[in-house]
Amino acid sequence: MLTVTDIQTFYGPSQALFGVNLSVKAGELVALMGRNGMGKTTTIRSIFGLTPARSGSIEFEAKDLRRLPAYRIAQAGLGLVPEGRRCFPNLSVRENLVVTARPGYWSLAGVEDLFPRLAERRYQMASTLSGGEQQMLAIGRALMTNPRLLVLDEATEGLAPVIRKEIWSAIRRLKKEGQSTLIVDKSLSELLPLADECVILEKGRTAWAGQPDALDDDIRDRYLGV
Amino acid sequence: MDKLKSETTALPSLPALPGAWFDRKGLVQIGLLALLFLAPLAAHLLGHIYYVNLASRITLIAMAAVGLNLAIGYGGMVSFGHAAYFGLGGYIAGISAYHAFDYSLFISWPLAIPGSDSMLVIWLAAILLCGLLALAIGAISLRTTGVYFIMITLAFAQMMYYFANSWPTYGGEDGLPIYIRNSLPLVDTGQPWTFFLIAFSGLLLAMAITSRMMKSRFGAALTMARLNDTRLATAGISPYPIRLVAFVISAMITGLAGALYADLNGFISPTMLSWHMSGELMVIVILGGVGRLYGPLAGAILFVMMETLLGGMTEYWKLFLGLVLLLVVLFAKHGVMGWLAGRERHV
Numbered sequence: 001m002l003t004v005t006d007i008q009t010f011y012g013p014s015q016a017l018f019g020v021n022l023s024v025k026a027g028e029l030v031a032l033m034g035r036n037g038m039g040k041t042t043t044i045r046s047i048f049g050l051t052p053a054r055s056g057s058i059e060f061e062a063k064d065l066r067r068l069p070a071y072r073i074a075q076a077g078l079g080l081v082p083e084g085r086r087c088f089p090n091l092s093v094r095e096n097l098v099v100t101a102r103p104g105y106w107s108l109a110g111v112e113d114l115f116p117r118l119a120e121r122r123y124q125m126a127s128t129l130s131g132g133e134q135q136m137l138a139i140g141r142a143l144m145t146n147p148r149l150l151v152l153d154e155a156t157e158g159l160a161p162v163i164r165k166e167i168w169s170a171i172r173r174l175k176k177e178g179q180s181t182l183i184v185d186k187s188l189s190e191l192l193p194l195a196d197e198c199v200i201l202e203k204g205r206t207a208w209a210g211q212p213d214a215l216d217d218d219i220r221d222r223y224l225g226v
Numbered sequence: 227m228d229k230l231k232s233e234t235t236a237l238p239s240l241p242a243l244p245g246a247w248f249d250r251k252g253l254v255q256i257g258l259l260a261l262l263f264l265a266p267l268a269a270h271l272l273g274h275i276y277y278v279n280l281a282s283r284i285t286l287i288a289m290a291a292v293g294l295n296l297a298i299g300y301g302g303m304v305s306f307g308h309a310a311y312f313g314l315g316g317y318i319a320g321i322s323a324y325h326a327f328d329y330s331l332f333i334s335w336p337l338a339i340p341g342s343d344s345m346l347v348i349w350l351a352a353i354l355l356c357g358l359l360a361l362a363i364g365a366i367s368l369r370t371t372g373v374y375f376i377m378i379t380l381a382f383a384q385m386m387y388y389f390a391n392s393w394p395t396y397g398g399e400d401g402l403p404i405y406i407r408n409s410l411p412l413v414d415t416g417q418p419w420t421f422f423l424i425a426f427s428g429l430l431l432a433m434a435i436t437s438r439m440m441k442s443r444f445g446a447a448l449t450m451a452r453l454n455d456t457r458l459a460t461a462g463i464s465p466y467p468i469r470l471v472a473f474v475i476s477a478m479i480t481g482l483a484g485a486l487y488a489d490l491n492g493f494i495s496p497t498m499l500s501w502h503m504s505g506e507l508m509v510i511v512i513l514g515g516v517g518r519l520y521g522p523l524a525g526a527i528l529f530v531m532m533e534t535l536l537g538g539m540t541e542y543w544k545l546f547l548g549l550v551l552l553l554v555v556l557f558a559k560h561g562v563m564g565w566l567a568g569r570e571r572h573v
Binding site: 048050069070071072073074075079080082086088089090091095098099100102141142145 | 443446447449450453454456457458459460461462463464465
């Protein structure tokens with residue numbers, strides 16, 4: 001459903017992406033991996049038109065996304081959970097969820113069922129939530145827009161192990177329900193069993209792509225430093 | 227994990243909306259409204275017309291600032307040109323009365339539009355025309371942000387100012403008097419107390435609209451656009467039309483206040499369109515508390531009282547206004563309302 005071909009992206013004069021290729025098929029969970037600074041977040045920013053790619057192509061369900069403004073890209077069916085718990089701190093949990101909602105499979109009840117903590121905190125300001133709850137809220141907010149492709153950027157980074165588990169079990173449930181997902185994460189032990197495809201970036205290029213079983217120690221050592 | 231869940235469910239959940247009228251904030255708000263209503267009532271009963279008119283002035287300035295607060299405080303759009311709407315509203319009242327007075331036509335072609343001394347007609351015209359003007363100005367200005375937005379809104383307002391200044395038909399620089407206050411059916415608008423009640427209703431209506439709007443989904447989206455527009459865009463909502471609608475509503479409120487203000491003074495001049503006016507409205511919003519529903523009211527009371535009391539003592543009263551503004555900005559960042567009533571959740 002999403003095909004990114006050879007995109008090159010610049011921050012001002014400095015080039016960050018030198019040719020990234022990746023594709024996500026319907027119902028798949030694709031892991032985008034690589035060490036810090038290799039271009040994972042920039043790739044996501046380019047897909048969403050936040051830092052538009054200067055060349056290459058980004059196609060989603062046969063629609064060219066490359067020259068669209070960010071809100072049109074989201075309307076086309078992409079949902080972003082940005083890095084670092086990006087909620088709207090001065091709005092209530094419910095407002096965060098409902099304001100950008102679009103009709104579809106996911107409703108307020110569905111999201112509150114997936115993350116019961118959000119139901120308990122419905123009327124609290126998002127700023128009073130714990131880091132993990134804010135992350136759940138960010139995921140819930142993206143789901144409420146009923147994206148056909150969900151993009152998670154470092155969804156479990158810096159969270160307590162218990163919360164991490166809760167979020168991973170939610171991601172597993174999403175996958176079981178057929179949600180197509182592109183995910184950036186560093187915890188390979190949880191990510192790899194779920195992933196259908198892996199894409200590894202190295203210095204702004206796609207360096208390796210394949211199925212998680214093919215990801216041997218040699219490749220891990222070379223590209224991921226683990 | 228199960229243990230953790232049971233712990234969190236044991237926590238009490240907050241009520242839907244802390245709608246308490248009698249907490250600190252509620253009391254301050256009721257107090258301000260009561261002050262604004264009861265002081266002129268007392269003056270009316272004692273026969274001090276001057277103070278009734280002073281209260282009307284505070285009320286209408288507050289109403290204009292309520293409009294501006296919607297743009298600046300809730301929408302994060304720092305407009306330095308709201309005098310354009312305030313003044314246009316005023317000129318609509320003035321021009322309409324002028325033509326009604328000598329039975330001439332405002333426009334004779336393509337269709338004949340006569341003047342009118344009916345407030346209802348004037349209000350409707352002020353709301354519509356200020357909305358249209360704001361739609362045009364906003365559509366262009368909102369493509370910019372930050373200091374460019376401030377400058378471009380100022381530039382449009384100054385265009386209006388110089389246009390009014392150089393258009394002799396309606397008095398140009400000298401302004402235009404409204405000899406007889408425009409009228410409403412059933413009531414005598416010439417009575418100061420009656421006029422105060424009209425102005426007060428206008429202020430309450432403007433505040434009710436603002437409050438209702440900010441509690442709606444639209445209001446939350448406006449807050450999102452202010453806090454982080456890319457985050458809103460990546461959820462599939464373009465911030466631009468949301469801001470534009472809020473900007474237009476903001477201008478309509480300020481324009482209606484302007485139409486009433488012209489009737490209060492019985493006079494309209496380009497001063498109402500000048501950047502001083504925009505600045506004063508902005509000072510009132512900041513004094514009262516940016517993004518606070520009752521902020522413009524608190525700010526207008528403080529501003530007009532300082533102008534009246536200090537202005538009576540020295541013509542350099544703006545020096546003291548400057549000092550107060552400095553103190554507020556440095557030590558009470560959320561304005562008088564933040565200082566009296568505590569912090570607001572949306573700010």
